[in-house]
Amino acid sequence: MIRVSEQDFVVADEYQALINDNASDGAVVFFVGLVRDFNQGNNVSELYLEHYPAMTQKVLCEIVEQSKRRWNLGRVRVYHRVGHLSINDQIVFVGVSSRHRDDSFRAAQYIMDFLKTEAPFWKKETVNKNISRWVESEIKDYSARDSW
């Protein structure tokens, strides 16, 4: 299940959806990304997330399919928010269930590494003194992706 929405997600609901009537998967890994109060050298007060709607779902589906080809996975859920967010707000959820923990750990990390570099989302932060700036992409995210 892949969803992009302005609405918040509930981690407990996402978790339930991964484990309900799922007696074969013994391992669930998930990642939640949240808005931090500090980024790239500045205090952050707000965040705006823009995306390319027609492309986002397509890219996320492709990343999830790739992860299912590489590892033996049960269920995968990806939820990414867009629009206006505040400090501590949830941005992204990636949850993976599998029989063995190694598959879930790797797949969740793989999905995040590709999402960070290939899914068409852009963050604009409001920093010190109400200045808005577009977040710069980081080299370490490309290194992480290229390590796969």
Add this chain to the structure above:
Amino acid sequence: MIRVSEQDFVVADEYQALINDNASDGAVVFFVGLVRDFNQGNNVSELYLEHYPAMTQKVLCEIVEQSKRRWNLGRVRVYHRVGHLSINDQIVFVGVSSRHRDDSFRAAQYIMDFLKTEAPFWKKETVNKNISRWVESEIKDYSARDSW
């Protein structure tokens, strides 16, 4: 926070404890291990978890401290259940918050890899025809630990 208990844990509560009043950590990774219906070639109907109470907490603390020395972590929570469990019941929770996702992913996996090989828990499964057997340790768990 480390806890070993016969009582179940609530993933949503564990998650809240990791993120409440925590504006500096943008990444939360967690792992939940659950009772599977099939293990090492047999259908499983029940699980009993024995442990060495005086030692368990000590070992888990040491593993968590090691992970904090290796990575830049915010909060770490480990919850392991003991006693009688059924299919789909939650066994273990490991949650890690950090500024950057890579630290959380690695630390959560590190904690699980060491917990699996060094924390004094033993599983006894009830399998086909109500036969009970102690679960065998698996070589791949030692390989995972030794990879760190």
Add this chain to the structure above:
Amino acid sequence: MIRILFFASLRERLKCESIEVDYESGLTLFDLKDTLMQKDEIWHSALSGNLLSAVEQEMVVENTKLTDGMEVAFFPPVTGG
């Protein structure tokens, strides 16, 4: 006709989120970008930066031949997650 979309900082610099241009036989992504860059100094400098391109909602890293009716997008490196 080719529909061209711009996102994030690029959209703001160009003060434009989408335009349409006529399709001409043999048109490539490279030609298209080149034509846009000749509009004026702002477009030239904005499109000279470190940008990613998508054709039909798929990231493309090479020059690509376009066909009539395609959707093309230019945007800065992504920063979601």
Add this chain to the structure above:
Amino acid sequence: MIRILFFASLRERLKCESIEVDYESGLTLFDLKDTLMQKDEIWHSALSGNLLSAVEQEMVVENTKLTDGMEVAFFPPVTGG
């Protein structure tokens, strides 16, 4: 006095979860295990298996010198998580 604990399959095979033995000067983990193995055939075979040992709730991989009052534990490889 040394307190010795047994867990899981080992506890079941020995039908015993803990015993106490007198401390003797210079006693090592190896001596202790050796003495226990001489009790009878069941103890001998159970303690010959692939076991882990802890002294004072810390896993030990080598032979260790014991001191009076210590807690020693023998158990099969762990299988939690």
